[in-house]
Amino acid sequence: MASPSWLLLHRTVRFGDTDAAGVMHFHQLLRWCHEAYEQSLEGFGIASACVFPVPAAERPAGLEPLAAALPIVHCSADFRRPLVCGDPLDIELEPVRLDPGSFEVRYRFRRVRAGEEPLEAALGLTRHLAIEPTSRQRCALPEAIGRWLEAAAVAQGGIRPL
Amino acid sequence: MASPSWLLLHRTVRFGDTDAAGVMHFHQLLRWCHEAYEQSLEGFGIASACVFPVPAAERPAGLEPLAAALPIVHCSADFRRPLVCGDPLDIELEPVRLDPGSFEVRYRFRRVRAGEEPLEAALGLTRHLAIEPTSRQRCALPEAIGRWLEAAAVAQGGIRPL
Amino acid sequence: MASPSWLLLHRTVRFGDTDAAGVMHFHQLLRWCHEAYEQSLEGFGIASACVFPVPAAERPAGLEPLAAALPIVHCSADFRRPLVCGDPLDIELEPVRLDPGSFEVRYRFRRVRAGEEPLEAALGLTRHLAIEPTSRQRCALPEAIGRWLEAAAVAQGGIRPL
Amino acid sequence: MASPSWLLLHRTVRFGDTDAAGVMHFHQLLRWCHEAYEQSLEGFGIASACVFPVPAAERPAGLEPLAAALPIVHCSADFRRPLVCGDPLDIELEPVRLDPGSFEVRYRFRRVRAGEEPLEAALGLTRHLAIEPTSRQRCALPEAIGRWLEAAAVAQGGIRPL
Numbered sequence: 064m065a066s067p068s069w070l071l072l073h074r075t076v077r078f079g080d081t082d083a084a085g086v087m088h089f090h091q092l093l094r095w096c097h098e099a100y101e102q103s104l105e106g107f108g109i110a111s112a113c114v115f116p117v118p119a120a121e122r123p124a125g126l127e128p129l130a131a132a133l134p135i136v137h138c139s140a141d142f143r144r145p146l147v148c149g150d151p152l153d154i155e156l157e158p159v160r161l162d163p164g165s166f167e168v169r170y171r172f173r174r175v176r177a178g179e180e181p182l183e184a185a186l187g188l189t190r191h192l193a194i195e196p197t198s199r200q201r202c203a204l205p206e207a208i209g210r211w212l213e214a215a216a217v218a219q220g221g222i223r224p225l
Numbered sequence: 226m227a228s229p230s231w232l233l234l235h236r237t238v239r240f241g242d243t244d245a246a247g248v249m250h251f252h253q254l255l256r257w258c259h260e261a262y263e264q265s266l267e268g269f270g271i272a273s274a275c276v277f278p279v280p281a282a283e284r285p286a287g288l289e290p291l292a293a294a295l296p297i298v299h300c301s302a303d304f305r306r307p308l309v310c311g312d313p314l315d316i317e318l319e320p321v322r323l324d325p326g327s328f329e330v331r332y333r334f335r336r337v338r339a340g341e342e343p344l345e346a347a348l349g350l351t352r353h354l355a356i357e358p359t360s361r362q363r364c365a366l367p368e369a370i371g372r373w374l375e376a377a378a379v380a381q382g383g384i385r386p387l
Numbered sequence: 388m389a390s391p392s393w394l395l396l397h398r399t400v401r402f403g404d405t406d407a408a409g410v411m412h413f414h415q416l417l418r419w420c421h422e423a424y425e426q427s428l429e430g431f432g433i434a435s436a437c438v439f440p441v442p443a444a445e446r447p448a449g450l451e452p453l454a455a456a457l458p459i460v461h462c463s464a465d466f467r468r469p470l471v472c473g474d475p476l477d478i479e480l481e482p483v484r485l486d487p488g489s490f491e492v493r494y495r496f497r498r499v500r501a502g503e504e505p506l507e508a509a510l511g512l513t514r515h516l517a518i519e520p521t522s523r524q525r526c527a528l529p530e531a532i533g534r535w536l537e538a539a540a541v542a543q544g545g546i547r548p549l
Numbered sequence: 550m551a552s553p554s555w556l557l558l559h560r561t562v563r564f565g566d567t568d569a570a571g572v573m574h575f576h577q578l579l580r581w582c583h584e585a586y587e588q589s590l591e592g593f594g595i596a597s598a599c600v601f602p603v604p605a606a607e608r609p610a611g612l613e614p615l616a617a618a619l620p621i622v623h624c625s626a627d628f629r630r631p632l633v634c635g636d637p638l639d640i641e642l643e644p645v646r647l648d649p650g651s652f653e654v655r656y657r658f659r660r661v662r663a664g665e666e667p668l669e670a671a672l673g674l675t676r677h678l679a680i681e682p683t684s685r686q687r688c689a690l691p692e693a694i695g696r697w698l699e700a701a702a703v704a705q706g707g708i709r710p711l
Contacts, residue, residue, distance in 0.1 A: 083409045117569065140625075251458075436635055
């Protein structure tokens with residue numbers, strides 16, 4: 064099944080992402096992962112201010128403060144091929160609910176240079192835990208995140224192994 | 226005269242761009258400026274590998290090594306309004322040739338929240354000098370950059386004050 | 388007059404600070420400026436939690452929430468010499484009160500390679516405005532910042548031109 | 550056995566490391582890991598220019614170009630406790646040779662707030678592969694890295710499980 068547009072994103076490697084070895088500096092990939100996660104939520108129809116903290120004075124009228132924060136408790140990345148300035152990338156996201164209060168997102172980066180076969184360049188993973196913002200006690204995932212996880216599971220072929 | 230698409234770009238403030246004050250952390254804006262400059266060149270039709278260094282093994286076949294590097298010798302930014310996670314931005318670029326071997330790019334960031342008037346949020350500036358990569362002696366701007374500067378001057382209304 | 392240790396700092400250029408041109412990527416310098424400003428306050432004896440926002444649950448016992456935020460309203464940098472991975476730097480800070488509600492910090496970066504003359508490599512500047520955090524209205528500088536500015540003015544030779 | 554100074558480092562969480570949730574933004578930890586690895590090599594007596602690429606014109610006289618690059622092929626991090634602006638950290642490094650052409654570094658971050666018990670705040674891991682810079686074929690670790698790995702194994706109690 065083809066991925067919906069909110070699970071298949073695109074970006075380009077920029078000069079500031081590289082280091083003196085001439086290729087992407089490793090930790091930039093984790094930044095790309097988080098930005099892809101934000102862009103996916105947005106593409107699915109969830110406003111940033113529903114998931115990420117925004118100062119009260121800047122919060123859209125009528126929007127309640129967040130019931131849960133979603134800090135990352137684990138992340139990892141595997142690097143398969145060098146990425147250079149200007150390389151176009153496809154990013155495929157696979158969000159997976161782990162339990163009522165946590166989920167992870169797996170990210171597959173493909174280098175899609177013109178005139179070359181697409182090549183798997185890197186994999187990323189972020190694991191998120193829902194916590195009550197002040198007490199930092201575990202809580203249930205926000206309802207909007209639950210809908211995004213459900214829709215992703217359906218779009219990507221139904222039940223998948225945890 | 227309306228800006229061509231390669232001089233009017235868009236991006237969204239991401240969570241990792243903010244700091245504990247809840248708003249965009251100042252130096253991220255300079256990163257956005259450089260990424261907008263790269264995206265503008267690309268949108269105009271200049272491949273990244275024509276302007277930015279790429280390791281020999283990854284350089285597109287037939288493309289010569291760079292004749293000039295374009296380091297930034299000066300940059301500045303002015304911050305007018307807070308930007309929070311999820312804020313959509315318009316970025317207008319005004320590239321200006323300064324002399325045969327240097328140019329600057331002025332960036333105007335407008336916050337374009339749904340249901341609000343667009344507001345000027347920040348200004349940026351980067352000044353670039355052409356140098357021969359090994360000797361680091363000043364040299365002429367690469368021809369591709371010259372075409373981009375010409376086209377921008379025409380698109381933005383002809384002669385402008387330096 | 389020799390600078391006190393809280394106005395003369397040191398750092399080393401790291402691999403992730405460089406880009407594919409082999410030298411420091413320009414906007415990292417602004418990050419170094421802000422980190423030097425934080426380190427200077429700390430070295431002078433002002434706890435971070437007195438100046439920068441910290442979530443209530445993590446605030447040291449007895450410390451009040453911040454009376455003022457100090458956002459940067461302007462910054463600039465000039466780049467004079469390439470900096471490569473491993474280059475040791477001296478950073479000299481010159482904090483200057485501009486009016487009762489704002490100040491700027493000027494930063495001078497010297498490259499101090501072993502066996503070479505120290506060379507001025509870059510200059511930076513950040514300008515800060517005191518605002519009341521919720522209303523974002525201008526207010527007076529926090530008293531601790533005032534003491535730091537006074538001490539710097541004395542250490543660096545008294546009255547200086549604005 | 551107590552760690553030598555080149556395996557036990559210190560840093561402070563800075564404002565730009567935090568995000569709008571008020572705590573350290575996750576991927577900054579991977580940057581800290583790499584900077585700690587560089588600082589450890591330096592503290593052990595290995596110049597940066599022996600391990601990281603430096604443009605020919607800036608290379609110390611008499612130093613040969615690098616025989617091997619050491620790209621990261623895998624990284625991970627676990628986050629145990631929130632870190633806020635100003636938090637002092639101890640970073641303990643455990644470098645481990647994996648085979649003649651690769652090694653990993655494990656990083657343990659402890660939050661050492663004044664008046665509190667030190668607390669394990671995060672763990673990091675970077676895995677590095679030696680490659681010949683132009684062909685990108687696997688090769689042996691540079692001799693300097695080998696000495697650092699040996700000395701670390703001895704300092705940290707001899708043979709350890711892979």
